[in-house]
Amino acid sequence: MRSHWTNRWMFMMATAGSAVGLGNIWKFPYMTGTNGGSAFVLVYLLCVAMIGLPLMMTEIMLGRRAQRNPVAGMAWLAAESGGSAWWKTLGFMGIATGVLILSFYSVVAGWVLEYGSRAVQGGFIGLTVEQAKHQFADFVSNPLALLFWHSLFIVMTVVVVARGVTSGLERANKIMMPTLAAMLLILFGYSLAIGDMSQSLTFMFSADFSKITPSAVLAAMGHAFFTLSLGMGAVMAYGSYLQRHVSIARASFYVVLADTAIALIAGMTIFAIVFANQMEPAAGPGLLFQTLPVAFGQMPGGTLFATVFFVLVCFAAWTSSISLVEPAVSWLNENLSMPRTRATAVVGGVAWLLGVVALLSFNEWSDVTLFGLGAFDVLDKLTTNILLPLGGLLMAVFAIWVMRETHVQEELGLNNRHYRNWRWVTRYIVPTAITLVFLNLMGWLPFV
Numbered sequence: 001m002r003s004h005w006t007n008r009w010m011f012m013m014a015t016a017g018s019a020v021g022l023g024n025i026w027k028f029p030y031m032t033g034t035n036g037g038s039a040f041v042l043v044y045l046l047c048v049a050m051i052g053l054p055l056m057m058t059e060i061m062l063g064r065r066a067q068r069n070p071v072a073g074m075a076w077l078a079a080e081s082g083g084s085a086w087w088k089t090l091g092f093m094g095i096a097t098g099v100l101i102l103s104f105y106s107v108v109a110g111w112v113l114e115y116g117s118r119a120v121q122g123g124f125i126g127l128t129v130e131q132a133k134h135q136f137a138d139f140v141s142n143p144l145a146l147l148f149w150h151s152l153f154i155v156m157t158v159v160v161v162a163r164g165v166t167s168g169l170e171r172a173n174k175i176m177m178p179t180l181a182a183m184l185l186i187l188f189g190y191s192l193a194i195g196d197m198s199q200s201l202t203f204m205f206s207a208d209f210s211k212i213t214p215s216a217v218l219a220a221m222g223h224a225f226f227t228l229s230l231g232m233g234a235v236m237a238y239g240s241y242l243q244r245h246v247s248i249a250r251a252s253f254y255v256v257l258a259d260t261a262i263a264l265i266a267g268m269t270i271f272a273i274v275f276a277n278q279m280e281p282a283a284g285p286g287l288l289f290q291t292l293p294v295a296f297g298q299m300p301g302g303t304l305f306a307t308v309f310f311v312l313v314c315f316a317a318w319t320s321s322i323s324l325v326e327p328a329v330s331w332l333n334e335n336l337s338m339p340r341t342r343a344t345a346v347v348g349g350v351a352w353l354l355g356v357v358a359l360l361s362f363n364e365w366s367d368v369t370l371f372g373l374g375a376f377d378v379l380d381k382l383t384t385n386i387l388l389p390l391g392g393l394l395m396a397v398f399a400i401w402v403m404r405e406t407h408v409q410e411e412l413g414l415n416n417r418h419y420r421n422w423r424w425v426t427r428y429i430v431p432t433a434i435t436l437v438f439l440n441l442m443g444w445l446p447f448v
Helices: 008-019 022-034 038-066 070-080 085-120 129-140 143-162 166-194 196-206 214-226 232-241 248-276 289-300 301-333 340-360 374-403 405-412 416-440
Strands: none
Touching: 008 166, 008 232, 008 248, 008 301, 022 038, 022 085, 022 214, 022 248, 022 301, 022 416, 038 070, 038 196, 038 214, 038 232, 038 289, 038 301, 038 374, 038 405, 038 416, 070 085, 070 232, 070 301, 070 374, 085 129, 085 143, 085 232, 085 289, 085 301, 085 340, 085 374, 129 143, 129 166, 143 166, 143 301, 143 340, 166 196, 166 248, 166 301, 196 248, 214 374, 214 416, 232 301, 248 289, 248 405, 301 340, 340 374, 405 416
16 A cells, blocks of 8 residues: 655645755855845745746646555556557656655755764854855865765665655654744744845845846846756655645645745845854855854854754755755666565665765866766766756646646646646746756857
């Protein structure tokens, strides 16, 4: 008998945990800083509503209709609708994407663990900008240090997934998601008291439409899509454990709302601290590991709150990583009859090996490149620029053009007006937007 979530709140908490990750607390703030602040945020919010929500509903609907892992699920759905058996390839692509993402995601999560340990030891006190840069450079050039933290994070991930839906995924998210929210609110209160919140709010929400450029629009569109963990089968796998009586539209809305709220609060918190220390908001990817440690080192109570901050980021990364493993584990367990514990070890082992290759690209194998990119960047570009948008696009196409409309209506349970709105957006807006993101990320839009 297939496992199910205990209730809809556990499903929403787990799916929100999948969506909330480094993309919210690391990538969203630095992308906001490098894309004009409020211009990026405004477009991002619009894209979450117009692209993220309909696609979230679509992927959950596919999972619940199939009640199977992504590979078997796509094969079953295609057969039910008279479609080609080749649609199961979309499930395999999602499984591969999740494992590939985890391989380099765990390397960055390892950086978070390292910086959390430094925060506990007061390692940021009196840190200068130059020292922070050298500190980070020295760390990533040490393969043994990267290997230790990468391995630890992989172990943390597989331990949760191996325990199954109720004892593993549910129990972990039941603890981690409320803890994550509480820590974020504590940091938000800290930034209100110590940081420059007024400048942070102005930077993020003042409607400066002159800063809205084609590049900023496409960056916001792409991030709105990727931050929700869409297009790789994770949400589909979670949806397959969802009971029939739960409203997909309502559950999707709350998940998207939680993900967006956490990203916005994290952005306001981080920029308030950055501005209070007269630092550059457009620091890029180094914002988390070079700019913020300097800021925490100069602020009252900085050691305590730096520790809370990096524990928060670790929890966010952890809740996302377990969803990356689940599609592959469920396929091995259900289709190859492999015990869940062994399946989790196999998937974790593959991700670990690929992660070792990725982390060595920062040091020992830094001169080994493919198309001018190191292994870490190859994995990042392959998944983010190609596999994720392609997966999301194909899911939208399948739901609209292959599935029988009566089946879609039955699963979504929307009234006629809301169903027509969802169908129109998913048929026209979502594919067009994802195609533009895909072309932009591939460098095929000459006007951007």
